Amino acid sequence: MKRKIAVFAAVILIAGAIFGGGFFGGFEYGLTQTRNIVVQGVSNMDEGNPDADFGVFWEAWQTLKDNHIDAKKLADQDFIYGAIKGLVGSFDDPYTEFFNPEDSEKFAEDLNGVFGGVGMEIGIRNDQLLVVAPLKDTPAARAGILAGDMILEIDGESTSGLNVQAAVKKIRGEPGTVVKLQIIRESWSASREFAVTREIITVPTLDMEIKDGNIAYIQLYNFNENANPFFYRAMVRASEEDAEGVVLDLRNNPGGFLEVAVDLAGWFVERGAVVVSEEDARGERKPLQARGNAALLDIPVVVLVNEGSASASEILAGALRDLRGVKLIGEKTFGKGTVQQIIHLADDSTLKITIAHWVLPKGTIIDKNGLEPDIEVKLTEKDIEAKRDPQLDRALAEIKKEIEKARAQL
Structure with missing residues (x-):
């Protein structure tokens, strides 16, 4: 294993290439279209085209x-x-x-990673507004809001029929002001009100520590443009401290730039391996291949996931399982696996359009399905209150087994 670590370190130290962005939470960038369309009050002007009046x-x-x-x-x-x-x-x-132009500016704030709010990713499942993931060290996380919590009301107004954009607009506000969220959790018999004080939110990227002397424990909070350089630095430190295995924690990671997920996969799988494919409405697939140095190809890895693991998190976790047999530990993931293309219109308004869904190397469709863990471990409210983490404990136990197997093969 020491020989492998030495090679690992040597490869990492020359692996400074950082690839640019291109996707955010499944959003495809690089396409700005300005359109000037003149529409007259004409019904079915083109003969033989009765579809639109x-x-x-x-x-x-x-x-x-x-x-x-x-x-x-x-x-x-x-x-x-x-x-x-x-x-x-x-x-x-x-x-x-x-x-519209005003909302487009607020949407751009999301992509830049700094904004005023309570610090949680929200989405819709089965027509119900819910929390995808609370972000680390934010008002939502400190208030005790969890992934999967269903938001019934915002400041006394029902969320029924409310889309994500409208909900975000209601939840955000001036820093220091309070938003009241009526929330129900599956384990509760009745809803509860959370009064959360808004703050300027800065989305964190990554934390890393060495556990039990030889395990690199990496908490990746999102796949923003900083994730790649931060991950590189974490791996340099891991090599310096003779880490023999990696626990990659993607819990409560709601996603980010898709290309960052593909690039991070390149640390763990062979260059050229198809990490994920985009399948469009015609059934045509566009493969996205790993372009990295595969520095961690021979390093034991396990991945932690939960209901707050969504989008790019599910791609990375699913690809590592399909391509390397990496074990997923924790709870079923969210199931957000579609590609949205961003089109900027002439007046600075924006369309975000679903153009494809993601397919993992073994054919799994993430969207609305999520990923089942190989080893299911629940994290209860009592665990959280007692500051216990049985999911991490199990991941550490599993990675130690993987390290022993790797040592035996030397």
């Missing part, structure tokens, strides 16, 4: 303008934005969204 649209437009009691309070552009939201809503897809 814009005459009905303009008739509804004018009828609302002429008769609605609040019509004068809305500018024509607000009508346009409302119509676009209607188009988006027709897909019944919580991840396909429209952002």
Whole structure:
């Protein structure tokens, strides 16, 4: 094993190439399209194309303008934005969204990693708004909010029918102000109110420590643009301290840039291995291959996951299991596995459109399915209150077994 660690260190020390971003939480970047479209009140102008009747649209437009009691309070552009939201809503897809220019600016704050709020990723499952993951050292985490908690009300208003964009807008506010969240948890018989004080949120990236003398324990909180250089530094330290195994903790990691997940996989699997494929509406697949140095190819690894592990976390965890047989320990993951493309429109508004879903190397579709752990270990509220972590304890026990196996093969 010492020989392997020496090689591990040598490869790491020359592995300084950091690949650029390109995806965030399944969002595809690099495509900005400006479109100027002139639409006239013409019905079925093209013969043989009876699918769309814009005459009905303009008739509804004018009828609302002429008769609605609040019509004068809305500018024509607000009508346009409302119509676009209607188009988006027709897909019944919580991840396909429209952002007007003001909301687009708030959306960009998410991508930059600093914003005012309570510090949790939210999503929709079975038409219910819920917490995907609370972020480390944030008001939500300190308040005791957990992954999987269902949000019933925000400041006394029901979340029924509310999309993610609208919910985020309600939860955010000035730092120092309080938002009241009515939350129900599967283990509770009744909902409870959480009064959470908003703060400026800075999303953390990674923590690393050496456990039991020879295990690199890496907590990766998201896949932002800093994850790759931070991971590199963590591996340099691991090599300096003669680490013989890695516990990669992806619990409560809601995702981030997809290409970062693919690049991190390149530390663990052979260069050129297909980490994940995008499958579009036509069934065509675009493979994304590992481009790294495979410095950890022979190093024992286990991965911790839970319901807060989503998106890019599920890709990395699933790829390591499919390509290397790495054990997943903890609880079933969230099940967010679609690709959203970002299109910037002419007035700085934005469309986020689901264009594909992800398929793991062995054909597993993540979306709405999630990943079942190889070793299920629950983390209860009593564990959290007592500051116990049976999931981490099991992961450490398993990695020690893997290290012993690796030593026996030398």
